[in-house]
Amino acid sequence: MAPASSLFLTLYGIAAFAVALLYFRPRRQSFVESFPPGPKSPTMPTLDSWVQYQQWGREHGDLVYIRKHNTLIINHAHVAIDLLEKHARIYSDRAMTEMMKLCGFNNILSLEQYSDKWRGNRKLFQQNFRQSASRRFYPAQYRKISQYLRDLTVAPEEFMQHTMSLSQSLIYSSLYGLDIGFDDPLSKKAIEAVALIGRAILEPFPAIELFPWLRFMPSWFPGCGFQQIANKCAQYCREVDNIPFDKAISNLASAGTSLIAELALENEGKPVEIKKIKAMGTVSFLAASDTTMASISSFLLAMIQNPDVQSKAQAEIDHVIGRDRLPTLEDRRSLPYVESVYREVMRMHPPLPLSSRYFLTFCIGHFHVSIEDDFYRGYHIPKGCKNFWPSVWSIFRAMGRDPNVYSEPDKFMPERFLDSPNGPFTSINDIHAFGFGRRVCVGRYMADNTVWLAIASVLATLDLHNAKDNEGNEIDIPGEYTEIFFRHPKPYQSSITPRDLQARDLILATGMVD
Numbered sequence: 001m002a003p004a005s006s007l008f009l010t011l012y013g014i015a016a017f018a019v020a021l022l023y024f025r026p027r028r029q030s031f032v033e034s035f036p037p038g039p040k041s042p043t044m045p046t047l048d049s050w051v052q053y054q055q056w057g058r059e060h061g062d063l064v065y066i067r068k069h070n071t072l073i074i075n076h077a078h079v080a081i082d083l084l085e086k087h088a089r090i091y092s093d094r095a096m097t098e099m100m101k102l103c104g105f106n107n108i109l110s111l112e113q114y115s116d117k118w119r120g121n122r123k124l125f126q127q128n129f130r131q132s133a134s135r136r137f138y139p140a141q142y143r144k145i146s147q148y149l150r151d152l153t154v155a156p157e158e159f160m161q162h163t164m165s166l167s168q169s170l171i172y173s174s175l176y177g178l179d180i181g182f183d184d185p186l187s188k189k190a191i192e193a194v195a196l197i198g199r200a201i202l203e204p205f206p207a208i209e210l211f212p213w214l215r216f217m218p219s220w221f222p223g224c225g226f227q228q229i230a231n232k233c234a235q236y237c238r239e240v241d242n243i244p245f246d247k248a249i250s251n252l253a254s255a256g257t258s259l260i261a262e263l264a265l266e267n268e269g270k271p272v273e274i275k276k277i278k279a280m281g282t283v284s285f286l287a288a289s290d291t292t293m294a295s296i297s298s299f300l301l302a303m304i305q306n307p308d309v310q311s312k313a314q315a316e317i318d319h320v321i322g323r324d325r326l327p328t329l330e331d332r333r334s335l336p337y338v339e340s341v342y343r344e345v346m347r348m349h350p351p352l353p354l355s356s357r358y359f360l361t362f363c364i365g366h367f368h369v370s371i372e373d374d375f376y377r378g379y380h381i382p383k384g385c386k387n388f389w390p391s392v393w394s395i396f397r398a399m400g401r402d403p404n405v406y407s408e409p410d411k412f413m414p415e416r417f418l419d420s421p422n423g424p425f426t427s428i429n430d431i432h433a434f435g436f437g438r439r440v441c442v443g444r445y446m447a448d449n450t451v452w453l454a455i456a457s458v459l460a461t462l463d464l465h466n467a468k469d470n471e472g473n474e475i476d477i478p479g480e481y482t483e484i485f486f487r488h489p490k491p492y493q494s495s496i497t498p499r500d501l502q503a504r505d506l507i508l509a510t511g512m513v514d
């Protein structure tokens, strides 16, 4: 055979071999087969989604993959730690819709995508909210919680409003040095802003998602009704950014300093930094108010439903602290049962559910999104996968209520922490209600102190019971919870009274000190 034709045959042979290799290589089909198991074409639940998630967990295991929505439901804490913490580089993104961009939410840290900009914003938060820095908030926390006790004593029937007021006013006080009550126009504006943000996130706006260029059309253009909501939302967010910031700066001359004012002074003439500082204030308000309120509200209800726990925690406080002062954060380590009550509230009632209603509308939220393909326990977890991390219903029922970890998981039993081998004072990282990995709640030290102090102070001074009707019969509490964005008890009637005259005097005396 001529050398040319032999060379040709050799090359031909190599090419044919390469084609065969390509053809028979393990391909997409095997990826498909190696996705984590899950229901084939499920209808995503809209109400009580945790029931369905838990059921899927029982049927398919720790990881449940919904291929139709490229969504992974994590049913167990150890998987959340493996993926969201150990593989955090991959699983720290968030999804951002066109509507959210239009509303300007790409400046809201909790919703921002994983990027250098997010890192910069988060760094500012971390510097000011890390454990040691959060001591700065103690005075505001003591002041506002004393005010809360007084409000509960004077107008107990409005306990839900007082709880919200505590959560909001604490942020204004600790960050801006402002005393802003529930009725203040700024509070009202901020509440409206939260509602608008919720609307922009929760409602479906398919037109803008499918045709992003519609953002350039006027609001009267057919299908462009979303423009009005987006404009209003952006305007409210700007006002909520600017009003307290300007007040904090003008207070410097007369009423004194504050964290935000000090940071603004340090960064005078640096517009990019000033924008970050303003955003930190606004995001704190948005991220702290409903979550803190929800945790304290869940505690109040749990105490009414579990009078034995209430009495036991009160007895511990009486024994350790006595009756003539309020608990302080320095007392925390001496009150293991109160700590266990706090841990049990956070286990049973994480305030940030992520209902599927939310999910069905193109939506996003606090779930983590993966930025590249990953392989875990032999499964392929595709890029862009939304990890329904646990503040989703899955933590609430499947993680926080995993019977393999917590016996009788639906019972409010602080003893499970008190009697556990490590005791109740474990790391804050064990409180899964604050999330996982690089997106873990950046305000958690502040939140942890506020919720604990509120719990200890209420237990020290107040008795919580069912309300009674005119015949003196106890009024039943259905114990229902909201289940949209934040999860907290629905309105109910209760009886909140000072434990005795001494407690009443102690509460009212705090007003003279403030």
Ligand code: HEM
Residues within 6 Å of the ligand: 109, 110, 111, 112, 122, 125, 283, 284, 285, 287, 288, 291, 292, 295, 350, 351, 352, 366, 367, 368, 389, 391, 433, 434, 435, 436, 437, 438, 439, 440, 441, 442, 443, 444, 446, 447, 448, 451
């Ligand atoms: C009981 C109260 C609170 C609870 C239960 C809570 C819970 C959470 C959760 C579950 C997340 C998402 C974590 C994740 O994606 O893995 C989060 C994020 C966040 N929280 Fe909190 N939070 C609380 C209070 C606060 C407070 C007081 C602040 C600040 C003043 C705050 C600021 C933030 C911010 C800025 C983020 C977004 C972090 C990021 O995406 O990088 N939170 N929180």
